[in-house]
Amino acid sequence: MLYGEEQNSFYKLNPNDKSVNGIPLIKQIRYFLNQIETEVKLTKAGNLPPTLVKELYSQKILVDELIENGFTKLTKETDANCIVLTRVLCELSGILKKRNGTLSLTSKGRDIYKTNGIFPLIFDTFANTFNWSYFDGYPNKTIGQVGYKFSLFLIHKYGDVERNADFYSEKYFKAFPQLLDNPETNQFSEPYGCYSVRTFRRFLDYFGFIRVTGNHFQKLMTVRKSETFDEFIVFKAHGV
Incomplete structure (x- = not known):
């Protein structure tokens, strides 16, 4: 699940063909x-x-x-x-x-x-073609984009409750420790902020899939799944 390349490997995008103009x-x-x-x-x-x-x-x-x-x-x-x-x-x-x-x-x-076909096209382009490091100066160019499907799964599983963004960062870097230059990295380290900005502020928030409050610089960012997420990203039973 962490590295699967197929878009429909464990979830489907807009399976009920809902109107996408609310995204x-x-x-x-x-x-x-x-x-x-x-x-x-x-x-x-x-x-x-x-x-x-x-x-x-x-x-x-x-x-x-x-x-x-x-x-x-x-x-x-x-x-x-x-x-x-x-x-x-x-x-x-x-x-x-x-x-x-x-x-x-x-x-x-x-x-x-x-x-409605514009949604999967833009989603796939953002997730897999666009360079997520384009707008920032973080040294690691792959944090967030590598394993983005795992981030979707984390939001699917834990997003019903408002949580600090670092809750997801910890699980992400536990799954992808190779993205850390320093194994002693913690929630006060730069990679956590990088992950939060790219995954939450720029990716999921732009699609309306989460509700974000606070500022990652002050370690106060919180994240909660929106209804839009469940409408447009539906996980298959074997992926849960």
């Missing part, structure tokens, strides 16, 4: 693609036009902590990680293509983005 990341991607319509001309730096960036962020579907807390001003695409992520996932998944300074919908993108 924050999917909702943001669809809004973004609706704004593009067919294509959009990029800036000289290769970024999305500032007007499109501000329009997308103003929906507050996903937000950036630095912007919300006044540390960063939104003037361009790269000021908001959640907008960069939205674009990157669309390109990596084959929904969008960049050519001659223009970003445009592919035939695949036109066919899938308004259907």
Whole structure:
């Protein structure tokens, strides 16, 4: 279960074909693609036009902590990680293509983005293709992404109760000790924060699969499974 490569090895994604527009990341991607319509001309730096960036962020579907807390001003695409992520996932998944300074919908993108099929495509792209270390400076590039299915199982098994994020970090590193540079690592060490940020703040929270409170820097982050998790990730009996 820890290393299985098959998507349906022990769980299914949206087996009942529920509407996926309530998933924050999917909702943001669809809004973004609706704004593009067919294509959009990029800036000289290769970024999305500032007007499109501000329009997308103003929906507050996903937000950036630095912007919300006044540390960063939104003037361009790269000021908001959640907008960069939205674009990157669309390109990596084959929904969008960049050519001659223009970003445009592919035939695949036109066919899938308004259907429920966009969810497994984006989920798989985020989980397996996108580099989870893209937005941070943590030295270990694989923490969180390696064994992400195990993290899903942990949330499935223990997520009914609100727990400190370190509860999951401890179980994760016990299962994957090779990811620790120092075997004496504990909840006050950098790897725990790295795991919490990548797995909870960026991955599961963006899909609306958990409710997160607190700040990992102060060791106060808590995590609880949302109803959305059980609606869209259903575990098979032999995987429990």
